[in-house]
Amino acid sequence: MxxxxxxxxxxxxxxxxxxxxxxxxxxxxxxxxxxxxxxxxxxxxxxxxxxxxxxxxxxxxxxxxxxxxxxxxxxxxxxxxxxxxxxxxxxxxxxxxxxxxxxxxxxxxxxxxxxxxxxxxxxxxxxxxxxxxxxxxxxxxxxxxxxxxxFNGENQYDELETEYVEAKIAIEEYKKTAKDLVDFNTVELLTSASDLSNGKAIFEANCVACHMSDGGGGIGPNLTDEYWILGGGIKNVFKTISEGGRDGKGMIAWKQSLKPSEIAQVSSYLLQFQGTTPAKPKEAEGDVWQE
Structure with missing residues (x-):
């Protein structure tokens, strides 16, 4: 044929x-x-x-x-x-x-x-x-x-669970290098010289007018004492800078101007003022903050 x-x-x-x-x-x-x-x-x-x-x-x-x-x-x-x-x-x-x-x-x-x-x-x-x-x-x-x-061999549900675990591990590894994924819940205090140096530059460019270069406060509150209006610590400071201060009279929300990684850097830098002695410290505002 x-x-x-x-x-x-x-x-x-x-x-x-x-x-x-x-x-x-x-x-x-x-x-x-x-x-x-x-x-x-x-x-x-x-x-x-x-x-x-x-x-x-x-x-x-x-x-x-x-x-x-x-x-x-x-x-x-x-x-x-x-x-x-x-x-x-x-x-x-x-x-x-x-x-x-x-x-x-x-x-x-x-x-x-x-x-x-x-x-x-x-x-x-x-x-x-x-x-x-x-x-x-x-x-x-x-x-x-x-x-x-x-013999109850591995089925699709088992494979799905394994993939979920692998995906979570991959996400955590990715977050370690993707600094702009940081938010209020995941931010951590930065201590490296490069991060603090960048935080200082951001602070001097955007925050000095209200908080003074030594953090003593002016229009904004004093950053050197232990009193905080919206809570201290890296998480609260990050949230305050990102979302803004009190409605009508507080600081503007900087999340439109700064990246999450930059907010984390300036938050970590300004916390360095804690316990220092500014030239003209403003009177304490808010409540004593304890971790």
């Missing part, structure tokens, strides 16, 4: 489908890009079935035409068939065996006695590929049942 689809197309297609099925159903690391999406695999399988259907129809038509030839024409046809290259012939024979069809010359052995208006039937067995697939599905089903329902 002459195939409509060349072997160099059909063979790789079958290989990719088999390889894809194995990769999809058996965990073996990362899957190839074309298998990550189930629809791609389904599309390849559909193409294979369409090819098989088309070639089955063509094969039937060829059989009918072959039967209508005289002996001389059949001989010439058979001679052409034998000129097929060995590799291609091996592929074709393997393909024919997978269909389980009888050669045209042997079809008389499987003709049924039934006759419907001159139409007779062939008693073909189920194709070997179908039987093997059926047996494989039974074996797969038994293994799946034993592994996941008898």
């Amino acid at each position: 002459r195939h409509l689809i060349p072997s160099w197309i059909r063979v790789p297609l079958v290989f990719f489908i088999i390889f894809g099925l194995v990769e999809y159903f058996v965990e073996s690391g990362e899957k190839p890009a074309f298998i990550e999406y189930p629809m791609v695999l389904l599309f390849l399988v559909l193409i294979l079935f369409v090819i098989i259907a088309i070639e089955a129809i063509v094969s039937s038509l060829e059989n009918i035409l072959y039967q209508s030839l005289d002996e001389e024409s059949k001989t010439r046809y058979d001679a052409i068939e034998t000129k097929t290259p060995k590799f291609i012939a091996w592929i074709q024979n393997t393909y024919k065996k997978s269909l389980g069809q009888k050669p045209i010359k042997e079809e008389h052995e499987i003709i049924l006695d039934h006759n419907y208006d001159g139409i007779r039937e062939l008693d073909n067995d189920l194709p070997p590929w179908w039987l093997y697939a059926f047996y494989a599905s039974i074996i797969f089903g038994v293994i799946y049942l034993v592994r996941y329902h008898v």
